[in-house]
Amino acid sequence: MCGIAGVWNVDEAYNVIHDVLLTLQHRGQQSAGVVVNGFRSVKGEGLVESVLTSERYIPGTKGIGHVRYSTYGSLDEIQPITAHTLKGRISVAHNGNIVDADEKRRFIMESGGIFATTLDTEIIIHYFSIAPYENPRESLQWALSRIKAAYSIVVLHDTFLAAARDSFGIRPLFYAKFQDGYIIASEDVALRVLGCEEITEIEPGTVVFFTDNNPPEIVRFAKRDDRFCSFEFVYFARPDSNFYGVNVHEVRKALGRKLYEEHKLQADIVVPVLDSGFSGALGYSQASGIPIEYGLIRNHYIGRSFIMPKNRQDIVRRKLAALNAVLEGKEVLLIDDSIVRGTTMNLIVEMVKEAGAKKVYVGIHSPPVIGPCNYGIDTSRRSELIASQNDIQKLQEYVGANKLVYLSIEGYREVFENCGVRGICMGCFDLNYPV
Numbered sequence: 001m002c003g004i005a006g007v008w009n010v011d012e013a014y015n016v017i018h019d020v021l022l023t024l025q026h027r028g029q030q031s032a033g034v035v036v037n038g039f040r041s042v043k044g045e046g047l048v049e050s051v052l053t054s055e056r057y058i059p060g061t062k063g064i065g066h067v068r069y070s071t072y073g074s075l076d077e078i079q080p081i082t083a084h085t086l087k088g089r090i091s092v093a094h095n096g097n098i099v100d101a102d103e104k105r106r107f108i109m110e111s112g113g114i115f116a117t118t119l120d121t122e123i124i125i126h127y128f129s130i131a132p133y134e135n136p137r138e139s140l141q142w143a144l145s146r147i148k149a150a151y152s153i154v155v156l157h158d159t160f161l162a163a164a165r166d167s168f169g170i171r172p173l174f175y176a177k178f179q180d181g182y183i184i185a186s187e188d189v190a191l192r193v194l195g196c197e198e199i200t201e202i203e204p205g206t207v208v209f210f211t212d213n214n215p216p217e218i219v220r221f222a223k224r225d226d227r228f229c230s231f232e233f234v235y236f237a238r239p240d241s242n243f244y245g246v247n248v249h250e251v252r253k254a255l256g257r258k259l260y261e262e263h264k265l266q267a268d269i270v271v272p273v274l275d276s277g278f279s280g281a282l283g284y285s286q287a288s289g290i291p292i293e294y295g296l297i298r299n300h301y302i303g304r305s306f307i308m309p310k311n312r313q314d315i316v317r318r319k320l321a322a323l324n325a326v327l328e329g330k331e332v333l334l335i336d337d338s339i340v341r342g343t344t345m346n347l348i349v350e351m352v353k354e355a356g357a358k359k360v361y362v363g364i365h366s367p368p369v370i371g372p373c374n375y376g377i378d379t380s381r382r383s384e385l386i387a388s389q390n391d392i393q394k395l396q397e398y399v400g401a402n403k404l405v406y407l408s409i410e411g412y413r414e415v416f417e418n419c420g421v422r423g424i425c426m427g428c429f430d431l432n433y434p435v
């Protein structure tokens with residue numbers, strides 16, 4: 001997913017970008033980077049707090065930043081990436097994944113172009129550079145209209161800051177006024193944390209230019225065809241974020257309620273698989289009347305396991321611990337948002353059984369993930385998705401539960417419609433992809 005940030009005409013840009021990226025840390029834990037005016041940068045592997053320290057402060061009022069969860073290219077490369085072109089210096093931070101990146105890189109190299117990184121993101125810079133215009137803004141618009149998906153980006157140029165979303169709006173992006181300037185962020189929560197009030201969701205297929213002495217200028221470069229990633233609502237985004245004006249926590253609760261409507265399991269307690277399983281578990285508990293309990297404790301010093309590039313099992317083991325006093329002798333219903341690779345759930349079921357639970361049921365408030373994602377999630381191979389290889393009986397045996405239930409595709413779609421979210425992608429569930 002990755003988190004991106006931009007600031008224009010704001011005091012201590014470095015510190016503001018730091019704060020935005022800290023709120024977006026859940027979108028990428030591998031590396032963090034900032035570029036401020038003059039194109040000076042601070043980058044490093046690891047979390048925001050360890051990379052963007054106050055000792056490394058660089059002055060400036062304009063800049064962009066990135067937290068990375070890699071989907072293309074090597075793990076140790078860090079965004080934003082910067083290049084010199086005939087049209088000026090340009091730096092890009094990207095959330096998403098360019099679906100035809102292999103072909104586009106080959107096309108550029110065959111025409112004599114060279115790449116400084118292995119990232120798909122660099123293609124955007126090349127297209128900017130080869131665009132048949134001298135004007136940098138027109139060149140950017142041309143580049144964006146030629147790259148279909150998937151991207152939400154912030155671009156720092158000598159003369160402007162730009163923020164754009166592909167025509168499907170697969171990944172999110174927002175901006176708001178701050179001091180005498182503007183801030184851009186992947187999720188609106190990052191803007192609200194800083195006290196911004198009027199927040200604008202950037203429309204799919206548009207680019208917003210921020211320049212000195214002008215209000216933001218919105219330019220459409222492609223027809224809008226909304227296919228927002230529904231998995232942002234299920235797992236990626238923070239519960240206090242909103243997309244299309246709809247709150248993530250409320251959608252997760254509605255998914256939990258719908259799961260109860262479809263599968264009325266009997267249990268003594270509902271236990272959320274923290275963190276992202278919490279809201280759905282609350283929805284299930286409220287609909288069923290089964291009390292929600294704190295049966296798994298989460299270590300707050302360990303991040304998300306799914307977006308780690310390796311050692312996921314070790315991370316899950318260290319991250320969650322069973323609370324024996326709550327679980328012993330109980331029939332426990334575990335609720336989680338999703339099962340993707342299947343790293344988490346069998347370990348949790350084992351833990352809960354060892355803690356003395358009489359029976360363990362598992363409810364997942366999204367449908368089985370059967371298809372890869374090429375839009376910014378690192379699940380490009382179908383073989384790594386446990387539900388694409390096994391039927392529900394086998395999955396139940398694999399996770400070791402007395403019963404495993406998922407939300408149906410129809411139920412899932414209905415919840416989004418009822419919540420007022422239309423034009424979603426659910427390709428990894430129903431194999432109906434936007435591109």
Ligand SMILES: O=P(O)(O)OC[C@H]1O[C@H](OP(=O)(O)OP(=O)(O)O)[C@H](O)[C@@H]1O
Binds near residue numbers: 275
């Ligand atoms: O089937 P898997 O491949 O294990 O992936 C699914 C699990 O990973 C995610 O949790 P994660 O620990 O990443 O983050 P969270 O703390 O936000 O729940 C998600 O919420 C599931 O629990």
Ligand SMILES: NC(=O)CC[C@H](N)C(=O)O
Binds near residue numbers: 072073097098121377
């Ligand atoms: N998850 C993402 O948004 C990744 C962005 C970009 N494709 C990268 O690998 O750096």
Ligand code: SF4
Binds near residue numbers: 228231426
């Ligand atoms: S395929 Fe799944 S994860 Fe990828 S954009 Fe669509 S809904 Fe989101």
Ligand SMILES: [Mg+2]
Binds near residue numbers: 273276277
């Ligand atoms: Mg989880």
